[in-house]
Amino acid sequence: MESAEPHAHSAQPREIKIAHSPDSDDAFMFYGLATNKIRVNGYKFTHTLCDIETLNQKAMHEAFYDVTAISFHAYPYLQDNYALMACGGSVGEGYGPMIVASQKFSLSAVKKLKIAVPGMLTTAYLALKLFAPEIETAVVPFDKIIPEVLAGNFQAGLIIHEGQLTYGQSGLHKVIDLGQWWREETKLPLPLGGNAIRRSLGNDVMLKVTQALRDSIQHGLDHREEALSYAMQFARDLDTSLADKFVGMYVNERTLNYGEDGREAIRKLLTLGHERGIIPHPVNVDFVG
Template identity: 45%
Template structure:
């Protein structure tokens, strides 16, 4: 059975999908067709139900809960760290209310968190890799960075304004779910569980063969050195990637409740989770 699977060209996704991409794990009667695009594009594809399994921003799930289950595996979860607001000069978060801030997509969890932390910003949507340059050139007042830019922004001479992961930890005291994998309900529960199982096995392979998986992931590292690549992957591929914990499930509920209270979403979705098969 052919399954269209979406994931990003980022190191954390590449690390998790290494076992699948290299043929190192059994495919359980499935043939994956990979669709590799940035997270904002994958969010849009999911809105159109184009993909059988895909990475999405956790912020997008309320609009997808009728058509997709959340896979219990493959999540990207921060623990006291997350997307960063950066600028060229020292600023307080309060100074950015009403200001132009470059964001990596209106459907991203990073942008949802930004709106909760600093209301009334003026978002300027652009590809995430262009954000630091836009901040340096002064075309925006600040930028919201994700992926490896969370570790390398100082190399470009940029300064931190607000770590949204720290803000979340101080406010909520729970993990910060940023990315999810979702599986289309129309596949049926049995097939959906097989799909989730293949991804689970690929993540287990990566943990068991970290040097090989890191070497594979660094093909997508956009020049990030090995030490920072390993650090970034370790931040977002962890135990939460193998199973969504109870605290993480509660964090999703709180995120959606806060977003509903701020009128960012219309309803708090029921969290439908599809589990992989037992090992």
Template identity: 40%
Template structure:
């Protein structure tokens, strides 16, 4: 496929420890008693980390900091191995496996739903061939899924995730792949659904669709890595048990989604699979990478190194 120019992200990271901002250059380690978690301000990620942000859940002997950027920026940053803990798109793991292990909790997983390919007017799947498609990041799972299930001769236009809709609206692209809340809001926004990549995946595999995973650095010792995984699981469980307060926090980042749609979206992607991906989740990751190899998108299968949270 031909590739159009990558547009700059243009966002300042939202980074803080104990409620205080810190400089991006210090994002890896402030000192030996601080652990920085990289995640997006998307409603599902913010929801999962609510209990840590409010110090309801912690890691004994350590402060917890948060470095918040859009997922594609985190995908890029993960290649440096700087963040001790970070969320990434599942599709990115083969390129960063040397730096990170996967946690069994924290994954964004859909069952027969996922990223949506949309257009402004009525467009069929077959009519996507030869079209320019706005893509929310080169390293996103949505782009990998499109390369697996979509037409081969589309031209990707890589843009920020929140510029996909505008790119379709203003004619820079004839179709676009929507992530996050856009998956459930696109009809309200006047778009036509062309293809559900989540449904395509489920039809082909019968497995849940692994969109995002949470990682722990290999430079962190085994005992501390286990504590981090356990704390992440505790934070997820707390948010699910205290949904309203966690949702209020998650929706405070100004993404323009109303509470009911926000609750629907969070429940879609913070679910039992998020608590524990289990054997089915592992199988789904293996299948994703296997299909990518078959399509010639990925060269080698990564070894899946998963920390089981308790």
């Protein structure tokens, strides 16, 4: 006869589905969780790796993942289903997406070109439209932008991720760094990507999972060498010292906590986007953790 005692130990851990991009900085952040160095009692974390524009679209149309990396530009489109985590963001301190070209263009000349961009929901695209509202764009996968410019299919491209460190090796010229432009305009850093968490998880779970991510980021920063060697498998075309530099640019104190000016920068970027007609919805930014 079966015992009527409840099987306390057989309770399945609650699965939290996490999605982030296959970049060295994201891999560095999630190293602690992905390798079980950071555990949370009663929870199991599963990781899906996918490029950021696909994640933006999936979060917008399906709200599929519990935690998802997103471009800040995408947030207004998914704010009903997701809140922003107060950690895990990539913020450019006077640097960010760049327009690069096969020749040296003036700023007024570049505004008249058709530019390859990595996706309409990327923050890079939003910053570009704030800089040059009239500019013509065509969407090209982010890792194909430099090859497309080199092939002569576009005169200029908007680059994100590691391309910011490697474009010079391809013989391309920097026309403008939008992170630098944004800092001159606003005196603020440029928030590029963050992590969003599904509201339907409820407050307690949202807070617990956000803390787990913060612990994972702290673990990476505290065990930099191990976290970096884990992240290297996702470092497209970067040697260790460049990967280290790239991770340092986008995983730092601000990744643990945006700070007041970081939060202000997120609000300002999205409010300006709305005021200038780039983002159709009014934006309500709220942070978890």
